[in-house]
Amino acid sequence: MGHGLGNASSLFFSSVELFLDVKAIEGYTNDDIAHSSGEINGLMALGERMAENWSSKNPYMTQVTENYILNGEGSRKETRHVVFDLGDSGLDYKVGDALGVLAENPPHIVDEIIEIQQWDADMTVTTHNGDRSLYEALKKDFEVHMANKKFVHSLAEKVVSTGMKISMNIVSRSRNGENWETSEDAAGPLTLKPSMPSDDPSAQVEAILADAKAIEDYLWTRDYVDIMREFDVKYTPEEFMELVDRLKPRLYSIASSHDAHPGFVELTVGIVRFEYNNRPRGGLCTLFMADEIDTTGNPIGVFMSPTRSFILPDDKDIDIIMVGPGTGIAPFRAFMEQRVVDGGAGKNWLFFGDQSEKTEYYYKDQIESWIDEGHLYRFTTAWSRDQEEKIYVQHRLKEHGAEIWEWFERGAYFYICGDKTYMAKDVHRALISIAMDHGGMSEADATHFIEKTMMKEEKRYLRDVY
Ligand SMILES: Cc1cc2nc3c(=O)[nH]c(=O)nc-3n(C[C@H](O)[C@H](O)[C@H](O)COP(=O)(O)OP(=O)(O)OC[C@H]3O[C@@H](n4cnc5c(N)ncnc54)[C@H](O)[C@@H]3O)c2cc1C
């Protein structure tokens, strides 16, 4: 195969964002808010339920038929397999597509906000989704599980100088890989230091609003409930709804082939949970899927987000390499199911990893049966915490560099899914070093081969990273 090498000049970090294949919710803006009202389906006659009707603004209200934790006992993580019934929606999908999900806020947070503000939960309010009770509006139309910057800015007008003593104490945080704990002599980042310049509330607000980083740091450990309590501020429901963000859908890489599971769509979901100020909190959509929808109860709004690029090769005899640590395994479970149904001669090599083989070997039985039946030619694992030193997928890729290079030379496709911030960049670097070590290329040529030839021209280096 010709590699079409030229003089490479681009460096990965300055150029990679241009190549990212992240699905967007087409045409979605902050003003395009989906209705999560259970009435939508009921209003439609059966014949009208055409697949193309369903969108982020008009989601199909469905139910979950399976929802279970994939982790073994003792795991630090909560990763779930969630199955949705596509019923009579007419919705279809191909492997590589994503599912859009519309969630609701945790009821305890809605209740707390209403209680602190002494609002009437049953009063009728008008939102972008029409007239509804205040409770329903806060539960379904806005993101009230996490505070936004606009709200913090509003404190400048709400908080007046009273001379009141306010205690502002950040004890620890972990963000962007940076850990910081307070202690007598801890030298934390300036904006995180436990003492603020003044005990006066308006001076406190001024200090928070002083720069963007201070606002971010402040918001990391506080939600609306914390802030309202901290500054004892009161808003009308209308004022509050003007400030908070409208509720947005979340996307999930589909973990099933529709041919293998007709009428269903399946996801692999990493649940986001954390706790600050002794209050359990977490991600909007993942908490909703983990805590509020079960297999008999609440409906949930979904729609399809098709991909044009993260697709299997048309030629079923082409080999593929899939790298999907953590929830990144989702689309590759779907790819494998599809390759089994399609029955081509192309070989499949899956790199998977997570913290521990004992607790994070997701889809173990299915993977083992693919291996036993000859569908999965190679399965390479990287269990990061099963030994002293961290072992990640990029280490395994390098160990198998010679063979990977042979596969590339034979025209294999390379897929990656999962963490965009660290993993995908490290894997990308590993590919460049494989091209240097086993393809005998200079760094510039190797970079050009991976970023231009494979990714852009031949479109056989494909990414679904988030
Ligand atoms: C194309 C695509 C495919 C995806 N596929 C998958 C998939 O297959 N599986 C999957 O699990 N996810 C997937 N995601 C991610 C998914 O869309 C959501 O972003 C994710 O589930 C979190 O959503 P949430 O509503 O639960 O959290 P949100 O309410 O959006 O909150 C997440 C935010 O919480 C904050 N946060 C996180 N931890 C802490 C903490 N300890 N303290 C304070 N704040 C914190 C961070 O700001 C973080 O961005 C995908 C994303 C995209 C774009």
Ligand SMILES: NC(=O)c1ccc[n+]([C@@H]2O[C@H](COP(=O)([O-])OP(=O)(O)OC[C@H]3O[C@@H](n4cnc5c(N)ncnc54)[C@H](OP(=O)(O)O)[C@@H]3O)[C@@H](O)[C@H]2O)c1
């Ligand atoms: N928006 C959200 O809030 C949200 C929700 C769910 C998932 N996510 C993100 O989606 C991604 C997937 O999460 P996940 O729980 O499925 O898996 P993950 O956190 O990406 O972890 C999967 C494996 O990757 C390892 N890893 C850590 N850093 C790595 C690196 N630089 N290179 C290669 N491997 C690395 C982890 O090891 P160690 O942990 O031992 O270091 C673990 O073994 C993460 O970025 C996660 O933060 C975000």
